[in-house]
Amino acid sequence: MSIYDFNVNTLKGQELNMSAYKGKVMLIVNTASKCGLTPQYKGLQELYDKFNQQSFEVLGFPSNQFAHQEPGTSDDIAEFCQMNYGVSFPMFEKLNVNGEEAHPLFKYLTNKAPGILGSKAIKWNFTKFLVDQEGRVVKRYSPKTTPDKIEADIAKLLDQ
Template sequence: MNVYDFTVTTADGKEQPLDAYQGKVMLIVNTASKCGFTPQYTGLQELQKKFSEKGFTVLGFPCNQFGHQEPGTNEEIQEFCKMTYDVTFPVFGKIDVNGSEAHPLYKYLKQAVPGILNSEAIKWNFTKFLVDQKGKVVQRYAPQTTPDSIADDIEKLIGSNA
């Protein structure tokens, strides 16, 4: 099993199999528009610009489970990301990342790379999962880990396929 076995829903309600990203390095992030970490959208977009032509993409998954910091509709979230941060990477439909309603992708990510003390739970917005070109989850980053500090890890994965 790997990330390519999952299908997610786009912001406009269409099913999107993740095998569409096969061969790419991915950074999968649960996002929110009204969080102290929301300015990380800038860094995520910079990673997208820097590495997209080398086979990399950020995948954003809005989530309203942490302090109700993503209250908007999918349409409002898309507009916020585009207008405020000029986001060009895919931001999918709003999902749950914890609990019984957690999206199957997130259940898989949390099991593949547990957090501190082997806790599977996502602790807050902007938890990040780095996935290699074969769909294997290789690293989990805490919300406070800035996107620019992940650039070397992305570069190494991209380089390992060059």
């Protein structure tokens, strides 16, 4: 099983196979629009702007599993992200990141990069997973790790 075996739905409801990102470095993030960490969208967009021309993608996956902080529809999410943070990186349909109903992509990510003390569960919005060009999950970042603190790790992968 590889990250490229999973299908996800864009905010417009179109199915996309993750193999579309083969050969790219990816930062996969579970997001929310009504969270204290929501301003991280700005930093994520800055990373995307800085590295996108070097085969880098930020992939945003909204989730309403944490204190119902992503209550809107796909259209609401798209409008909020664009109007407030100028988000132009790919965003996907709202999904579950934990539990029985967790999307298989997030089950895969949490198995490959467990959290503190081996925990598989995602603790909060804006947990981030860095994936290399070969599809390997290389690092998991806590929700409080701001995008600027990840920049050096991204640059290092892109320079290889």
